[in-house]
Amino acid sequence: MKKRLTFLLAVYAATVAFMAVQKPVFLWFHASEAAAASAGDWWRVIAHGLSLDLTVAGYIAAIPWLLTLTSLWVPLREAVWRRVFDVYFVLIALFSAAVFAVDLALYGYWGFRIDGTILIYLADPREAMASVGLWEGVRQTAIFAAYAALMIWGYRRIVRRFSGERVCRRLPWTGVLAVLGGVLFVAIRGGLTVATANVSKVYFSADMFLNHAATNPLFSLLSTLGDNEDYATAYPFFDESERAARFEALRGDRSSGAGTVRLLRTPRPNVVLVLLESFGRTVMDAEVGGEAVMPNMQRFRREGVWFENFFANSFRTDRGEVAVMNGFPAQTRMSVMKLPAKSRTLPSIARSLGREGYATSFAYGGDLNFTNQASYMYATGWQNLTWQKDLHFDAPTSKWGYADDVMTEWFADEVLRLSERGRPFLAGLLTLSSHEPFDVPYAKFDDKVLNAMAFADECVGRMIDRWKASPAWRDMLVILVADHSYPYPYGIAYNTVLRHRIPMIWLGGALAGVPLVVDVYASQIDLAATLLAQMGVDHSDFAYSKDIFDPALPKFGYYTFNDGFGVVDAAGAAIWDCTSSAALEASNPALLDVGRTLLQTTYADIGNR
CATH class of the missing domain: 3.40.720.10 (Alkaline Phosphatase, subunit A)
Structure with missing residues (x-):
C-alpha cells in the first residue's frame, strides 16, 4: 500500500515540476519581452506561478487517485492497472504539450495567455492553419514533441512505482486515500480562503508580461472554456444599425462643446x-x-x-x-x-x-x-x-x-x-x-x-x-x-x-x-x-x-440586476425584467429604450473585445 501512496505523491510532484518548467521556457521563448526582467523576476515568476501549477496538478492527479482507490477493491492484474495509467498519462502529456506549444506561439500575436477564445478559430481549422508559416509550424511541433516526450518519460518511470498487490486492511487504507483526496480537493480549489483558484492568484507585478509568464496556460484555457458565450446576441432588442444609432445619443465620449463647471482649485x-x-x-x-x-x-x-x-x-x-x-x-x-x-x-x-x-x-x-x-x-x-x-x-x-x-x-x-x-x-x-x-x-x-x-x-x-x-x-x-x-x-x-x-x-x-x-x-x-x-x-x-x-449630455442613472435593468431620471423610472420580457415599472416609458440600448450595447461591446 505504501507503494500506492508513493506513486500518487510522485504523480502530483512530477506534474507540478512539469508545469513549473514551462515558466523559464516561456521567458526564454519571448526573450525580447523578458529582456528587462532580472534573475529575481525569473524566480518570482516561477514562485508565484506555483499557485496555479498546484491547482492543475490537483486536477491531473485526481483520476490516478480515483483509480488507485478503485484498485483496493477491484482485483485486476498489476500489468492491467499500469497499462491504464500509461494510457491516461500519454493523453495528459499530449494535451498539455499541445496547449503549451500553441500558447507559446499565440502569445506573440495575442499578448495574453491562451484561453477559450481559441475555440472560435478551431471551428475552422483550415483557416487557422493558413496563418501558420512553415518554420513556425516546424518549431512548435518540435516543442510539442519534446515536451510531450519529457512528460511521458517521467510519468512512465512513476507508473513503475505502482503496485497492484492485494491489500489486507482495505477499509483503513480507503480512509487514508479519502484524506488524500481531500488534500487534492484543496489544491484544486486553490486553498482554503474565500478566493478560489483563478489567474489573479499568480499576478504579482505592474509588468503584465511577468504576470502572464507566471500564468499556467492549461488553467487559463480550461477555466475559460465556458466563457465563449456569444455576448453580442445576448440581448437582441434592436438590429445592429438601430442599436448603434440609439447609442450615439447616449454615449458620453462625444464632445458637446458646452463646457463643464469647474470645481477644482488645482487641475492636478x-x-x-x-x-x-x-x-x-x-x-x-x-x-x-x-x-x-x-x-x-x-x-x-x-x-x-x-x-x-x-x-x-x-x-x-x-x-x-x-x-x-x-x-x-x-x-x-x-x-x-x-x-x-x-x-x-x-x-x-x-x-x-x-x-x-x-x-x-x-x-x-x-x-x-x-x-x-x-x-x-x-x-x-x-x-x-x-x-x-x-x-x-x-x-x-x-x-x-x-x-x-x-x-x-x-x-x-x-x-x-x-x-x-x-x-x-x-x-x-x-x-x-x-x-x-x-x-x-x-x-x-x-x-x-x-x-x-x-x-x-x-x-x-x-x-x-x-x-x-x-x-x-x-x-x-x-x-x-x-x-x-x-x-x-x-x-x-x-x-x-x-x-x-x-x-x-x-x-x-x-x-x-x-x-x-x-x-x-x-x-x-x-x-x-x-x-x-x-x-x-x-x-x-x-x-x-x-x-x-456637462449640461448638454443626457442625465440619468442606469443599473442592472440578475436579468434586467433599471433607468431613472428626473421625470421617472423604467424597470425591465428580461426573463419575463415585461416592464416592472414605467413611470417614464421613454427610459425603457435607453436601458435596452445600454444593455445590448454593453454585451455587444464585450463580445467584440
Whole structure:
C-alpha cells in the first residue's frame, strides 16, 4: 500500500515540476519581452506561478487517485492497472504539450495567455492553419514533441512505482486515500480562503508580461472554456444599425462643446478613491432612536460636493468596481472582471492618470484574488496593489480580512506617506467590514447590519479627519462612493430604484466652492468622465461615462440586476425584467429604450473585445 501512496505523491510532484518548467521556457521563448526582467523576476515568476501549477496538478492527479482507490477493491492484474495509467498519462502529456506549444506561439500575436477564445478559430481549422508559416509550424511541433516526450518519460518511470498487490486492511487504507483526496480537493480549489483558484492568484507585478509568464496556460484555457458565450446576441432588442444609432445619443465620449463647471482649485490634485462596501443611501439616511447610523457620512455630505441622485450600476462589488474605475456598465448574469482578456482592454481612471505621471496604488484588507480583482487591476493600470497577504497586523481577521479600523489607520498613513513624495498620486481603498457576516469589534446598535455600517462609518470618519488635520489636505481630492447598495429597509425588492441609490461625496482642500449639492441624475459609470474632465484629462475612450457637469449630455442613472435593468431620471423610472420580457415599472416609458440600448450595447461591446 505504501507503494500506492508513493506513486500518487510522485504523480502530483512530477506534474507540478512539469508545469513549473514551462515558466523559464516561456521567458526564454519571448526573450525580447523578458529582456528587462532580472534573475529575481525569473524566480518570482516561477514562485508565484506555483499557485496555479498546484491547482492543475490537483486536477491531473485526481483520476490516478480515483483509480488507485478503485484498485483496493477491484482485483485486476498489476500489468492491467499500469497499462491504464500509461494510457491516461500519454493523453495528459499530449494535451498539455499541445496547449503549451500553441500558447507559446499565440502569445506573440495575442499578448495574453491562451484561453477559450481559441475555440472560435478551431471551428475552422483550415483557416487557422493558413496563418501558420512553415518554420513556425516546424518549431512548435518540435516543442510539442519534446515536451510531450519529457512528460511521458517521467510519468512512465512513476507508473513503475505502482503496485497492484492485494491489500489486507482495505477499509483503513480507503480512509487514508479519502484524506488524500481531500488534500487534492484543496489544491484544486486553490486553498482554503474565500478566493478560489483563478489567474489573479499568480499576478504579482505592474509588468503584465511577468504576470502572464507566471500564468499556467492549461488553467487559463480550461477555466475559460465556458466563457465563449456569444455576448453580442445576448440581448437582441434592436438590429445592429438601430442599436448603434440609439447609442450615439447616449454615449458620453462625444464632445458637446458646452463646457463643464469647474470645481477644482488645482487641475492636478492627489486623488483618493474610497470604495465603501454596501453603503446604501437608505442605510446612510437611517436612524435608530433618533441617532444617525452614519453620522460621519452625514457630516461630510454637508461639507463637500454631495451628489443627491446617484446610483450604483449593480448589486455586486466586482461589477461596481468596474463601473466606478472603468466607466463600464455592469452586466446582468456575468462579470467582465472575470474575463482577463476582455477586462484588460477597458479604459480606466488609473491608466489615464498614469499617463499623466500619477503613481497609482490600491489597497484592500482582504484577498484581491477574489473574483479575479488583482489581475484585472494590474491590467487596467494600477501599478501597486496591497492586500491581506502583504499586511501583517497584530489584529484578528474576519471572514473577509482585516477589519476597517485596522485598514483605515494603515491607509491614512499610506496616503500621508505618498503626499510627502512630491509625485501626484491616485490611491484607492476598498472597505470590507460592512459586508456579511457583519462581525465587527463594535457594539453601538442591536441590529447587526446597522452596527457594522456604523462601525465602517466611524473608521472612515477618523481616517478623513486625520487627513484634514494635515498639510496634505490642501492638494487632496477624496471621493467617497459605494460599490453597491444594501437591501435596507429589509425586504426591499432587489430590482427597485431605491435598492440601487448610493452616496457619492467629494471632499478635500483641492475643491473650491463647497459645500455644493448636485441634483443631476447619474450613476457610477459617470464618475470617470466627470473626474477626468475636472482635471482636464482626455476621456474620449470612456464611451459610456458622461461628465455629470456637462449640461448638454443626457442625465440619468442606469443599473442592472440578475436579468434586467433599471433607468431613472428626473421625470421617472423604467424597470425591465428580461426573463419575463415585461416592464416592472414605467413611470417614464421613454427610459425603457435607453436601458435596452445600454444593455445590448454593453454585451455587444464585450463580445467584440
